[in-house]
Amino acid sequence: xxxxxxxxxxxxxxxxxxxxxxxxxxxxxxxxxxxxxxxxxxxxxxxxxxxxxxxxxxxxxxxxxxxxxxxxxxxxxxxxxxxxxxxxxxxxxxxxxxxxxxxxxxxxxxxxxxxxxxxxxxxxxxxxxxxxxxxxxxxxxxxxxxxxxxxxxxxxxxxxxxxxxxxxxxxxxxxxxxxxxxxxxxxxxxxxxxxxxxxxxxxxxxxxxxx
Amino acid sequence: xxxxxxxxxxxxxxxxxxxxxxxxxxxxxxxxxxxxxxxxxxxxxxxxxxxxxxxxxxxxxxxxxxxxxxxxxxxxxxxxxxxxxxxxxxxxxxxxxxxxxxxxxxxxxxxxxxxxxxxxxxxxxxxxxxxxxxxxxxxxxxxxxxxxxxxxxxxxxxxxxxxxxxxxxxxxxxxxxxxxxxxxxxxxxxxxxxxxxxxxxxxxxxxxxxxxxxxxxxxxxxxxxxxxxxxxxxxxxxxxxxxxxxxxxxxxxxxxxxxxxxxxxxxxxxxx
Numbered sequence: 001x002x003x004x005x006x007x008x009x010x011x012x013x014x015x016x017x018x019x020x021x022x023x024x025x026x027x028x029x030x031x032x033x034x035x036x037x038x039x040x041x042x043x044x045x046x047x048x049x050x051x052x053x054x055x056x057x058x059x060x061x062x063x064x065x066x067x068x069x070x071x072x073x074x075x076x077x078x079x080x081x082x083x084x085x086x087x088x089x090x091x092x093x094x095x096x097x098x099x100x101x102x103x104x105x106x107x108x109x110x111x112x113x114x115x116x117x118x119x120x121x122x123x124x125x126x127x128x129x130x131x132x133x134x135x136x137x138x139x140x141x142x143x144x145x146x147x148x149x150x151x152x153x154x155x156x157x158x159x160x161x162x163x164x165x166x167x168x169x170x171x172x173x174x175x176x177x178x179x180x181x182x183x184x185x186x187x188x189x190x191x192x193x194x195x196x197x198x199x200x201x202x203x204x205x206x207x208x209x210x211x
Numbered sequence: 212x213x214x215x216x217x218x219x220x221x222x223x224x225x226x227x228x229x230x231x232x233x234x235x236x237x238x239x240x241x242x243x244x245x246x247x248x249x250x251x252x253x254x255x256x257x258x259x260x261x262x263x264x265x266x267x268x269x270x271x272x273x274x275x276x277x278x279x280x281x282x283x284x285x286x287x288x289x290x291x292x293x294x295x296x297x298x299x300x301x302x303x304x305x306x307x308x309x310x311x312x313x314x315x316x317x318x319x320x321x322x323x324x325x326x327x328x329x330x331x332x333x334x335x336x337x338x339x340x341x342x343x344x345x346x347x348x349x350x351x352x353x354x355x356x357x358x359x360x361x362x363x364x365x366x367x368x369x370x371x372x373x374x375x376x377x378x379x380x381x382x383x384x385x386x387x388x389x390x391x392x393x394x395x396x397x398x399x400x401x402x403x404x405x406x407x408x409x410x411x412x413x414x415x416x417x418x419x420x421x422x423x424x425x426x427x428x429x430x431x432x433x434x435x436x437x438x439x440x441x442x443x444x445x446x447x448x449x450x451x452x453x454x455x456x457x458x459x460x461x462x463x464x465x466x467x468x469x470x471x472x473x474x475x476x477x478x479x480x481x482x483x
Contacts, residue, residue, distance in 0.1 A: 064352070100357055102300075103406020103419035103441075107468050110440060111247050111303055113240075135414040211415060 058174060059167040060132030066165055067188050073177045074184040077159070079193040085159065086120060086199075091185070092149040093123040096130040096172040097162045101210035118201035119191050120161070124149060127206040129175065130168025141209040142172075143179060150181070159185040164192035240297040241329065248295070248303060249341065254333060257342035259284075263332045268349040269324065273358055274444040275348065278319040279332040287336040288312040294320065296442050298328035300356065300407070304442040310433040312337070317394065319450030322442050323405075324348060325356040359411065360445055362402040372473030373400040374463055379450055395479070397427070397449045399465060405441040422447060425465045429479070430458025455479070 054068045070076045077085065085091050097119070102112055119125060128134075129142040150156040158181060160173040173186040187193075195201060245254075264278040281289050294304040304322055322330075331345040375398045399422060406419025425437040434453055453461070458479065465473045 098357075100407035100409075100416055103416070105419050105468055106301070106406065107421075107423040107438075107440070110301060111244070112301055113244060115298075115300060131409075131414065133414050138414070 095125040099127040116203040121202040157183040161187040161190040295331040305439040374475035376477035428462040
């Protein structure tokens with residue numbers, strides 16, 4: 001009996017006819033079930049959209065946590081928009097996933113395996129430029145790489161990403177703004193959002209500045 | 212509403228399938244690293260020879276207890292045990308070489324993992340055959356290879372290389388039995404720096420410095436040597452079997468990648 005009512009409520013909701021659920025004595029329970037069903041269904045979405053304030057400076061720690069909806073001065077792009085930009089081509093996609101360089105002083109003959117990551121094909125993976133602070137040498141390298149990728153024109157668009165709920169891309173995009181780039185795109189859902197939509201990914205090796 | 216529901220269902224499907232994706236990737240990692248470590252040698256899947264214990268999901272990725280229990284029941288003995296973590300940048304955790312002809316050996320280590328990875332134990336028997344067993348260990352996402360050391364690096368020289376040894380089998384010790392077969396735990400104070408850790412002040416990577424060889428003697432009798440890499444945790448702990456042979460002390464000699472040699476003479480026996 002109960003499950004039949006829930007099914008009916010679900011069906012009503014699925015058909016987009018929630019407004020037909022009237023608070024009569026007989027159907028009051030259905031409305032309550034429907035409310036619960038809707039609440040359960042949208043709760044994760046609501047959590048994902050809870051507001052996180054933009055910090056004044058760079059994010060210094062806790063990089064794997066929820067990010068703000070945007071970055072002041074930059075354009076935030078969705079997976080759909082990123083996909084269209086990628087298909088159209090011409091905008092450098094910069095992956096800023098961190099990865100340490102191979103240590104110099106390992107034991108002789110030690111077997112080392114450089115890690116790959118599945119990122120958006122054609123990306124420039126500039127590792128370690130999304131930390132809260134950069135070593136001056138890493139910062140110079142990042143500036144030089146950006147200049148090369150934009151042919152020295154700071155009005156050319158550049159897109160930054162890493163993973164979903166990762167501040168590294170936010171920091172890197174903010175850095176580009178601070179360097180004077182005027183057309184900065186931030187793709188917060190990154191390779192996770194890309195994968196979620198079934199878009200192609202490719203195993204890649206990073207560019208790592210080792211000082 | 213319908214769109215949100217379908218998005219949710221797709222999300223659930225992705226979550227459910229992610230385990231399979233990780234497994235496929237892990238398999239490809241192993242096929243890539245196997246030739247570098249074991250060349251073209253045949254590795255048999257071990258059914259009864261090796262028992263590998265590791266948590267299904269870690270609590271702290273920086274120090275994960277793993278134990279391998281190798282038993283060769285058919286007259287052959289154990290020559291070496293290699294422990295591997297496929298998806299760590301330095302996949303060989305440790306290679307243990309036994310100095311004596313043992314048919315059974317149990318080795319425990321605490322390790323760190325950069326991310327979810329299969330852990331493998333490969334046992335080489337006295338006839339040169341290789342047997343392997345593996346277990347997937349899921350991490351809690353701390354990226355332990357790069358996580359800052361707990362040791363105060365300005366004070367490393369005060370304590371580096373200090374060792375402690377005690378018997379693990381508390382029941383045997385407290386029951387007052389004089390057991391010949393013992394199981395001991397060796398603790399070494401060493402930051403075991405991976406080279407992947409960032410100095411938070413200078414924003415440069417801290418140079419690697421880790422214990423790379425370890426030899427243990429029971430009196431005059433050598434028990435084993437271990438070659439190890441950065442996967443051993445900071446302040447490594449090693450559990451191993453030994454047998455009372457009348458000696459009062461174990462001698463341990465370790466070296467690290469700086470070339471520093473650490474030697475300790477540690478008492479064995481019921482009171483240790």
